[in-house]
Amino acid sequence: MKKKTIAIDMDGVLADIESQLIEHYNNAYGANLTKESIQGLSEEIAFGNRDLLRGILNKDNFFRTLPVMPDAVESLLALQENFEIFIVSAATEFPVSLAEKVAWLGEHFPFIKWENIVLCGSKRIINTDYLIDDHCKNLDYCMGKPIMFKAFHNVNQTHHVRVNNWKEAVAVLNATL
Amino acid sequence: MKKKTIAIDMDGVLADIESQLIEHYNNAYGANLTKESIQGLSEEIAFGNRDLLRGILNKDNFFRTLPVMPDAVESLLALQENFEIFIVSAATEFPVSLAEKVAWLGEHFPFIKWENIVLCGSKRIINTDYLIDDHCKNLDYCMGKPIMFKAFHNVNQTHHVRVNNWKEAVAVLNATL
Numbered sequence: 198m199k200k201k202t203i204a205i206d207m208d209g210v211l212a213d214i215e216s217q218l219i220e221h222y223n224n225a226y227g228a229n230l231t232k233e234s235i236q237g238l239s240e241e242i243a244f245g246n247r248d249l250l251r252g253i254l255n256k257d258n259f260f261r262t263l264p265v266m267p268d269a270v271e272s273l274l275a276l277q278e279n280f281e282i283f284i285v286s287a288a289t290e291f292p293v294s295l296a297e298k299v300a301w302l303g304e305h306f307p308f309i310k311w312e313n314i315v316l317c318g319s320k321r322i323i324n325t326d327y328l329i330d331d332h333c334k335n336l337d338y339c340m341g342k343p344i345m346f347k348a349f350h351n352v353n354q355t356h357h358v359r360v361n362n363w364k365e366a367v368a369v370l371n372a373t374l
Numbered sequence: 375m376k377k378k379t380i381a382i383d384m385d386g387v388l389a390d391i392e393s394q395l396i397e398h399y400n401n402a403y404g405a406n407l408t409k410e411s412i413q414g415l416s417e418e419i420a421f422g423n424r425d426l427l428r429g430i431l432n433k434d435n436f437f438r439t440l441p442v443m444p445d446a447v448e449s450l451l452a453l454q455e456n457f458e459i460f461i462v463s464a465a466t467e468f469p470v471s472l473a474e475k476v477a478w479l480g481e482h483f484p485f486i487k488w489e490n491i492v493l494c495g496s497k498r499i500i501n502t503d504y505l506i507d508d509h510c511k512n513l514d515y516c517m518g519k520p521i522m523f524k525a526f527h528n529v530n531q532t533h534h535v536r537v538n539n540w541k542e543a544v545a546v547l548n549a550t551l
Binding site: 202292293296340 | 381460469473487488490491494495496499501517
């Protein structure tokens with residue numbers, strides 16, 4: 198039987214962009230942001246200096262050096278037994294990130310083939326059975342069933358199935374088999 | 375009314391990869407390929423030295439300097455009035471090409487926003503109303519209606535609607551309105 202498909206976001210889902218962004222932002226701006234202090238804030242409010250933020254996201258090696266989310270590797274390996282996994286990252290806004298994201302996946306998730314990597318803008322035309330993402334701008338318009346991965350900016354959003362970590366994500370998906 | 379969507383391939387459809395590949399391949403291999411001599415051949419037979427071919431496709435600036443297909447710019451501008459256009463290129467196999475493709479589009483098709491650019495592997499999960507592509511490996515499995523853009527390697531394929539150039543592509547698509 199054909200496996201069901203899952204589109205999985207990178208930043209905030211496979212890659213812990215939050216920690217690294219806080220660190221770079223504090224260093225560049227002299228701010229004192231912490232994971233706790235930005236809970237429930239929108240990205241626009243948490244990282245208020247948008248030019249600075251764009252500068253950080255356009256820096257060489259920013260995306261290449263992101264930490265991997267806890268349990269993400271083991272979870273994808275386990276899910277791959279029953280689902281076909283596509284990595285779908287909104288990346289074309291930051292061209293420097295494109296090759297870095299492919300290299301990052303090659304290092305940490307070598308079992309994901311290039312055929313299953315999608316670097317895009319809008320995710321509106323991505324048609325998989327499930328989408329795991331942290332952003333409502335993607336989850337609200339996707340074609341498959343949305344699964345919201347916890348991030349500081351979405352803790353007050355309640356209109357999607359929520360998972361707080363990769364262990365929960367695997368449990369929710371395996372329950373659909 | 376919501377516009378219908380078109381996914382448009384890059385290499386062989388918007389970008390004249392054929393001319394540039396022949397030139398690089400002849401220079402590197404001492405071959406005498408011409409556009410005429412490879413008509414009807416598969417890519418594997420036309421460019422038989424696969425390692426050499428991969429070397430060319432991985433070279434810096436190969437994709438950045440491809441010529442634009444005749445009438446492609448004017449055609450996309452015209453189509454954009456009635457359709458939403460997504461550029462969908464199978465590019466993740468060649469990471470060097472990723473940022474180059476975004477830069478190439480920015481130079482020649484500045485009216486295409488980053489939100490509408492998709493650099494992927496398999497196009498099986500791309501869901502648009504139409505796909506214009508030159509490869510059966512994409513056209514045979516796409517979710518929308520396939521439109522085959524003429525290329526040397528597909529001239530003997532007859533199982534898709536065929537267009538020989540951009541003027542014909544615009545005519546075929548506008549006839550669906």
